[in-house]
Amino acid sequence: MSGMPGPGRAVLPETVEVVRSSRVVLPGGERPAAVHVTDGRITAVTAPADVPADAAVTDVGDLVLMPGVVDTHVHVNEPGRTEWEGFATATRAAAAGGVTTIIDMPLNAIPPTTSLEALTVKRAAAAGQIAVDVGFWGGIIGADARRLHDLAELHDAGVFGFKAFLAPSGVEEFPHVSMDVLAAASRHTARMGALTVVHAESPAVLASAPAAAGRAFSSWLRSRPPAAEKAAVASLAALAASTEARLHVLHLAAAEALDDVLAALEAGLPLTVETCPHYLTFVAEEVPDGATIFKCAPPIRERPNLDRLWDGLAAGLFAGVVTDHSPATPALKSVETGDFGTAWGGIASIQLGLPAVWTQARRRGHSLVDVARWMCSGPADLVGLGTPGPGGDGGDGGDGALAGSKGRIAVGADADLVVFDPEASFVVDPQLLRHRHPLTPYAGRTLEGAVLATYLRGHRADGDRPVRGRLLAR
Numbered sequence: 472m473s474g475m476p477g478p479g480r481a482v483l484p485e486t487v488e489v490v491r492s493s494r495v496v497l498p499g500g501e502r503p504a505a506v507h508v509t510d511g512r513i514t515a516v517t518a519p520a521d522v523p524a525d526a527a528v529t530d531v532g533d534l535v536l537m538p539g540v541v542d543t544h545v546h547v548n549e550p551g552r553t554e555w556e557g558f559a560t561a562t563r564a565a566a567a568g569g570v571t572t573i574i575d576m577p578l579n580a581i582p583p584t585t586s587l588e589a590l591t592v593k594r595a596a597a598a599g600q601i602a603v604d605v606g607f608w609g610g611i612i613g614a615d616a617r618r619l620h621d622l623a624e625l626h627d628a629g630v631f632g633f634k635a636f637l638a639p640s641g642v643e644e645f646p647h648v649s650m651d652v653l654a655a656a657s658r659h660t661a662r663m664g665a666l667t668v669v670h671a672e673s674p675a676v677l678a679s680a681p682a683a684a685g686r687a688f689s690s691w692l693r694s695r696p697p698a699a700e701k702a703a704v705a706s707l708a709a710l711a712a713s714t715e716a717r718l719h720v721l722h723l724a725a726a727e728a729l730d731d732v733l734a735a736l737e738a739g740l741p742l743t744v745e746t747c748p749h750y751l752t753f754v755a756e757e758v759p760d761g762a763t764i765f766k767c768a769p770p771i772r773e774r775p776n777l778d779r780l781w782d783g784l785a786a787g788l789f790a791g792v793v794t795d796h797s798p799a800t801p802a803l804k805s806v807e808t809g810d811f812g813t814a815w816g817g818i819a820s821i822q823l824g825l826p827a828v829w830t831q832a833r834r835r836g837h838s839l840v841d842v843a844r845w846m847c848s849g850p851a852d853l854v855g856l857g858t859p860g861p862g863g864d865g866g867d868g869g870d871g872a873l874a875g876s877k878g879r880i881a882v883g884a885d886a887d888l889v890v891f892d893p894e895a896s897f898v899v900d901p902q903l904l905r906h907r908h909p910l911t912p913y914a915g916r917t918l919e920g921a922v923l924a925t926y927l928r929g930h931r932a933d934g935d936r937p938v939r940g941r942l943l944a945r
Contacts, residue, residue, distance in 0.1 A: 483890060483924040485931045488527040490888065491519050496537040496843045498879050506536065508886040511928030512875070515882060531890050534923065535839055538847040539571025539603075539887030540825055541878045543631070543854050544721060544745065544793040546817065547573075547605075550596045551581025556798045556907045561821065562602040562940055564796075564905035566932040568822035569922040571603050571887035572877050572943070574631050574854060577610030578645040579797075585610040585645070587624040594942050601940030602932050604877075604887075606854070608668065611635035612646050614655035622659060629944025631854040632666030634721075637703050638674045638768075641816065647674065650706055657716035666854065668719040671703035671728075672769060684812035686761040691811040695770050697725035704728040704744075708735040711742045719853065720744040722795045724769035726779030732788050743790040743853060746780055748827040749818050751792065753777075753912060761809025765912045767795070768816040781835055784845065791849035792828055796821035798906055806910070819906050823913050829893060829920040839893060843879075851878025855945060875928075886929040895921035 487508055495504040497516065505522050507515040522528055542565065549557040565573055575593070577584035584590050584607055597605055609625035611633045612618065622633060635656065636647035648656070653669070660667045676699035683694035704720055708731055711718045720732070723744050735742040749767065754774040758765045765771060783789060797817025801807075805814035820827065825846060832842050851857040856877040876884040896919045901909035925933040932939050 483531070483931070484529055487529050487886070487888070487926055487929050489522050490529045490531065490536060491522070492531045492536040493519070493533050494535045495880060496535060496839050498848070498881060501838065501840055506880055506886070506888065508929040511886055513880060513882055513884050513886050516880060535891040535893055536880070537839060537843050537889050537891055538879050539877070539889055539925065539927070540569050540846045541572045541850040541856065542570045542793050542796070542821060542824065543574040543791070543850040544747075544795045545573040545575055545821060546579055546795075546797040547575045548579045548798075550592060552579050555579065555800060555803070558597040558605070559600040560905060560907040561796065562605065563936070564822040566602045566925045566927070566937065567905050567922065569825045569889040569891065569925050570821060571925060571927050571932065572606070572851070572856065573603060573821075574606045574608055577608050577634055578640060579642050581644060583610050583612075583645045584608065584625070584630070585612050586621045587628055590625060590628055590630065597942060600938060601942070602937045603927055603940045604943050605940055606631050606943035606945070609633045610645060611648060611653065611656045611667065613648065614652045614659070619656070619659050622656065623663065626663050626665050631945050632668055633660055634668045634670070636670040638670060638672040638677055638699070640670070650710070654710055654714060657710060657714045657718065661714050661716035666717045666719055668721050669707060671707055671720045671723070672699040673702035673706070676702050682812065684810070686809040686811065688755060688758040688760055688762065688765065688811060691766060692755050692770050692772070695768055697727050697772065697776070700725035700769055701728040701731065704731045708740055708742050711735065711740040712738070715741065717741045718743075719790070722747050722750070722769065724750045724772055724776075726776045726783065729779065729783045729788055736788065744788065745791050745793050745850075746784070746789055747793060747795045748820055748824045749912065750780055751777065751784075751831050752827050762912070763805050763809055763811055763814035764910050764914075765818070766804070766811055766814045766816045767797070767818045781831070785837070789845065789849070790853050792824075792845040793850055794820045794824040796906070798908055798910065800908060801910060804910060819904075819908065819911050820913065821906065822904055823899065823911065823918065825891070825922065826918040826920040827913065830918045833893070833919065839891075848878040851876075886926060888926040889922060890924040892921045892923055893919070895919070897921060
C-alpha cells in the first residue's frame, strides 16, 4: 500500500520496462513521454508512441510520472535509539511517500556517525532491511587532530558531507561546536571538497531568551527567536567567505535570515539553505497548546513568516525542501503532559512531505515541475547525486555501492520514479503511517496529491516489506 488514500488506487506492476504518461515531469518541463528502463537505469525518454512493438508498456494515462524524491535530511536513529525509529520502518515510510533516496543524519543513533568505526556499525545495522537507497552524513563534534583524522576517513569511506550543531543538539554524545571549532573543521572539509551542513541557531541569542515551559506553544516560540537563526546564518556567510568552504544551512525556519542568504548568493559565496514541509504548511497561530507533536527546532513560526518562505522558494533562494524526519516515542514527545519544555523536538513526516508541499504549492500557483526541483533535483544536486553518469551499477548493488544519478527523469539516471495523482485528496490517518510511531502534526489534515506507486531502479519499493535499497557511497 502506497500513499494514504486507500480506495481507487491504480493497479500497477512490480517492475517497469517502459512507463508512459501524458504528464511526465522532466528537467525541461512537463509533457507526454515514454520512459524506457533497462537494468535499473533510464535508457531513453521518447514520444509516447515511440516504443518497441514487443516492449512491456505500463501506461498510467493522465497520472503524473515524476522523479523519486531525494530527502537529504532524515534521522533514522538506528542503532542505539531504534525504539524511536529504524531503517526498516523509516525506509518503508519513505517509499510509501514517493521518497527513493535518503541521507541519514549522524545523530541520534548510538554511536553517532563521527568515526569510520561508527559508520561501519551504521551500515551493518541498515544492511538487508532498507526499502530505498540510503546514504550517510558524517558528524563534526570537534577539530583536534583525532577528529580531523576521523573526518578524512569518513570522507574516504563515502559519506556525503558533515553535520555540525551551533546550538546544543539535545543528545550528549553529539555536542555542539563553537564558531572557532567549526571554522577549523570547515577549512579541513574545504580541502577535501566536502559539504558541511549546519544546524544554524546562535547559542548566545538562545541563552538570552526565556526558557520554554508548560503547555503554551508561545513559550516554545519565544525560547527560539528568529534572531538566533539570523545571527547564525550571517556568521556562516562570513565563514564561507573566509574559508571558501561549502556550507549549507539546515531547516531554515526564520524568513528574516533570507536577506543574509540573498546577500551571500549575490556575492557568489558557497552558502546554500534548505527548508522543510512543516515550515511551509503550519503557522504558530494555529498550533494548539499542549500539542507537542508540533515541537521542532527551530520552531514553526507565524503566518507572515510562512508567506516569506514561499516567496524565497519562488525566488530560488533555497537549494531544496527536505523533511528533517525526526521521530521519537510518545513518552519523549510528552504527549500526555503536553509540556513544550520537556518534549523532544522533532517532526515525523517522511511519508507526507510530497503531498504536504504539493498542497501548499498548487494553491500558490506553483507546478509539479517546481516541486520536483525543490524536492528531487535540488537535494540530489546538493549532495552530488544529480548528474546522470556511470556511477553505480544500476543493479541490486551492495554495501557502499557508488551512487547513481538521482532526482530527475533523464537518460543515464536511476529509474527512480513516482506515479502521482495530483488531483486526489485525503485526510491523514496516523494509523496508515509506516514510520515506527504514528505521531504527526498532519493528523486529521486534508492533503492533496497521492503517491500511487514508487519505483526504485524500476522495481516497486512501496510494497508491504520490500528490501530493494542499496547503501550508497559518495
